[in-house]
Amino acid sequence: MTQDSNDADDLELFRQATQGARPISHDRADTGKPRSDRAQLHARRQRATQTQNQLRVDGLSDQFVIDVLPEEELAWAANGVQEGQLRKLKSGQIAFDGSIDLHGMNVDKARELLWEFIAEATRIEVRCVRVTHGKAQRKDGRTPILKSHVNTWLRQHDSVLAFTSCLPRHGGTGSVYVLLRRNMLEGRDD
Structure with a gap:
């Protein structure tokens, strides 16, 4: 049997196997996912690009702001924080695992970023x-x-246990170390 004879036999077998089949009218596969509603998608995109001018209630009040001097050292501890912990924090013996710089921001932007930063640090147990x-x-x-x-x-x-001004090499009185409350994650041994 020659190559041409094999090809002819294969073609005939294919025609017999596909007899009665109709060509499909579109060339896209059905992935099983629901089709997206274009109007809903457009509305969601519009909402995402609009600025939110609503008041955000995050528990941080500006009603009474404690004025401090530029070179004044800051130190504060919540009830129950041991004096030794505060001393360690102040002397830089507790390593910081994250940092945020609020320089040049307006009060509203700084407040929002600080809130998100502390929330994320608390979430990952920093x-x-x-x-x-x-x-x-x-x-x-x-x-x-x-x-x-x-x-x-x-x-x-609520997540802040204590804070103190930093050592000069970490920003001095222009920065603070912040000791955060940790909620022990499930499965952690320490």
Whole structure:
């Protein structure tokens, strides 16, 4: 048997096997996923690009801000935090595992980012973080805005156990070490 004879036999077998079959009208496979509603998708995209001008209630109040001086050292501890823990924090003996820099931000943006940063650090069980707020003396002679707000906000946050100004190599009085509460994750031994 020759090659041409084999090809002819194969072609005849194929025709017999596909007899009565109709060609499909489209060339897309059905993946089993529901089709997306284009109008709904467009509306979701529009909502995602719009700015949210609504008041965000996050528990951080600006009603009473504790004014602090540019070079003033900050230190605070919640009830129950041992003096030894605060000393270790102040001397940099508790390593920080995350850092955020709020320099140049307005109060609203700094507040939002600080809230998200602490929430994420708490979620992944970070023990200590550094928050850089700056300490620039304002031109009108008043106290630094972000430093004063961060000092107030950290005292209000449920996840914050303590904070102190950093060592000079980590930002000095322009930054704070923040000791966070940890909720032990399931399955952790420590």
